[in-house]
Each structure stands twice: as C-alpha cells, then as structure tokens.
Amino acid sequence: MPMTRVLVAYGSSEGQTAAVAERIGEILExxxxxxxxxxxxxxxxxxxxxxxDGVVVGASVHAGSHQRYVESFVRSHRETLNRRPTAFVSVSLSAASDDAERRGTADELLDGFLEKTDWDPDGTLSVAGALKYSEYGLFTRLLMRRLGGKERGDTDTSRDYEYTDWEAVESFTREFATLVDGD
Ligand SMILES: Cc1cc2nc3c(=O)[nH]c(=O)nc-3n(C[C@H](O)[C@H](O)[C@H](O)COP(=O)(O)O)c2cc1C
Known part of the structure; x- marks a missing residue:
C-alpha cells in the first residue's frame, strides 16, 4: 500500500511555528x-x-493576525483543502496566558482566520508560542517585554522563553494521523 502523504505547510516569523511544524512532521512519520x-x-x-492525502497548516499571530502569505495559500487552495482531511494550528502568546479572556482572544483569532479564508478544517489547535527576545530588534524587544513578558515575570531579555505545550501538539497530530489514514 502506498504511504499516506501529508503536507505540513506553515508560516513562522521568529521560528516557533517552524519548530511546531517540525514536531508535527516527526510525529506523522x-x-x-x-x-x-x-x-x-x-x-x-x-x-x-x-x-x-492530508494537509496541516500552521501560522503564528503578530499584531492580531496570522501571516498574510499563509492566508493567501489557504485562500487559493481552499477547495482542495475543504475536500481532504486538514488541520489548522495557530501559535500565539495569548494562548499561553493564565487569563481565560486572553486565551479566548487566541481562539477568536483562529476562528477569524477560518472565516476570512472560508476554510473548514477537521481539527484546530490553539497553542502557545514563545518569547524570543534574541530574535527581536531593540524596539520589539522592549514592546514584547511589556506586552508579553510582564504577565509572567519573564522579562529577562538576555534569554528566550518557550511556552509551547508539546504534548498537546503531539496528541493532536496523532489524532490527525488516524483521521488521514482512515480516510
Ligand atoms: C511583533 C510581535 C507581535 C506579536 N503580536 C501578538 C499578538 O497580537 N497576539 C498574540 O497572541 N501573540 C503575539 N505575538 C507573539 C507570537 O505569536 C509568538 O511569539 C509566537 O511564538 C511567534 O511564532 P513564530 O516564531 O512562529 O513567528 C507577537 C510577537 C511579536 C514578535
């Protein structure tokens, strides 16, 4: 029997969604x-x-929206995506919050992406990203220290902070693999 082929297509500005996509790829394998x-x-x-046979799309949130190039990929392949098993993984800092309202914002941004692109994936995952001070320029570093770091006291800009729940990423991927295989 031929192997089930899965495309993991993603956008990433500072590398965390790239790391999530790699982990998804490893689990799928x-x-x-x-x-x-x-x-x-x-x-x-x-x-x-x-x-x-299946497609996983990943994107991260910056200033309230996902990468535009991911949005246009989904838009231009919407019909293909809507006809096979697909999943969307949205990476953000809001998803890392202890505050339910902020986590709700991450869910709203995820839903907003699907509405804008008219895509109906079989599964979605809102997952926490990272604060990568080492990747930011001076102004972004100061901005993210205030907006992102203060809530948890993660304000030491000489290091990075990762909040991703890898177990959630792994179990989500395993479930998706079952769906693609059974299709
Ligand atoms: C300039 C900038 C703006 C951001 N804006 C948001 C935002 O509006 N909402 C949010 O939840 N996270 C925001 N984040 C956090 C990112 O989503 C988080 O750092 C994520 O891990 C980035 O993933 P990437 O490395 O794959 O790009 C922002 C990060 C940066 C650097």
Missing part, C-alpha cells in the same frame, strides 16, 4: 505517514496540495 514540510514564505514551485 512515527505514525507511518510521509510528511513534507513547506515554509510558505519560500514555497517550492509548483506546490500542489491536491497530491497529498
């Missing part, structure tokens, strides 16, 4: 799938989602 990772900022041409 251990579940017996053939995973192809594509950073949508530099997609190979042609990139044809229709040749895959």
């Amino acid at each position: 251990t579940e017996g799938c053939d995973a192809t990772l594509v950073h949508l900022q530099h997609p190979p041409s042609p990139l044809e989602p229709a040749v895959y």
Whole structure:
C-alpha cells in the first residue's frame, strides 16, 4: 500500500511555528505517514496540495493576525483543502496566558482566520508560542517585554522563553494521523 502523504505547510516569523511544524512532521512519520514540510514564505514551485492525502497548516499571530502569505495559500487552495482531511494550528502568546479572556482572544483569532479564508478544517489547535527576545530588534524587544513578558515575570531579555505545550501538539497530530489514514 502506498504511504499516506501529508503536507505540513506553515508560516513562522521568529521560528516557533517552524519548530511546531517540525514536531508535527516527526510525529506523522512515527505514525507511518510521509510528511513534507513547506515554509510558505519560500514555497517550492509548483506546490500542489491536491497530491497529498492530508494537509496541516500552521501560522503564528503578530499584531492580531496570522501571516498574510499563509492566508493567501489557504485562500487559493481552499477547495482542495475543504475536500481532504486538514488541520489548522495557530501559535500565539495569548494562548499561553493564565487569563481565560486572553486565551479566548487566541481562539477568536483562529476562528477569524477560518472565516476570512472560508476554510473548514477537521481539527484546530490553539497553542502557545514563545518569547524570543534574541530574535527581536531593540524596539520589539522592549514592546514584547511589556506586552508579553510582564504577565509572567519573564522579562529577562538576555534569554528566550518557550511556552509551547508539546504534548498537546503531539496528541493532536496523532489524532490527525488516524483521521488521514482512515480516510
Ligand atoms: C511583533 C510581535 C507581535 C506579536 N503580536 C501578538 C499578538 O497580537 N497576539 C498574540 O497572541 N501573540 C503575539 N505575538 C507573539 C507570537 O505569536 C509568538 O511569539 C509566537 O511564538 C511567534 O511564532 P513564530 O516564531 O512562529 O513567528 C507577537 C510577537 C511579536 C514578535
């Protein structure tokens, strides 16, 4: 039987969603799938989602929206995506919050992305990202220290902080693999 092929297409500005996509790829491989990772900022041409049995899309939130290039990928392949098993993983700092209202904002941004793109994935995951002070320029570092770091006291800008719940990423991926395999 041919291997189940899964495309993991993502956007990432400071690398955390790239790390999440890699972990998703590893788990898919251990579940017996053939995973192809594509950073949508530099997609190979042609990139044809229709040749895959399933597609996972990942994107992170900056200033209240996901990467535009991920949005246009989903828009232009919406019909293909809506016809096969798909999942959307949204990475943000709001998802890391202890405050339910802020976590709710992450869910709203995820739903907003799906509404804007008219995409109806089989599964969605809102997952916490990272504060990567080492990747930011001076102003972003100060801004993120105030907006992101203060809530948890993670204000030491000489190091990075990671909040991603890897177990949630792994179990979500395993469930998705079952869905693609059974399709
Ligand atoms: C300039 C900037 C703006 C951000 N804006 C938001 C935001 O509006 N809401 C949010 O929840 N997280 C926000 N974040 C946090 C990112 O979503 C988080 O750092 C995530 O891990 C980034 O993923 P990436 O490394 O894949 O780009 C912002 C981060 C930066 C650097």
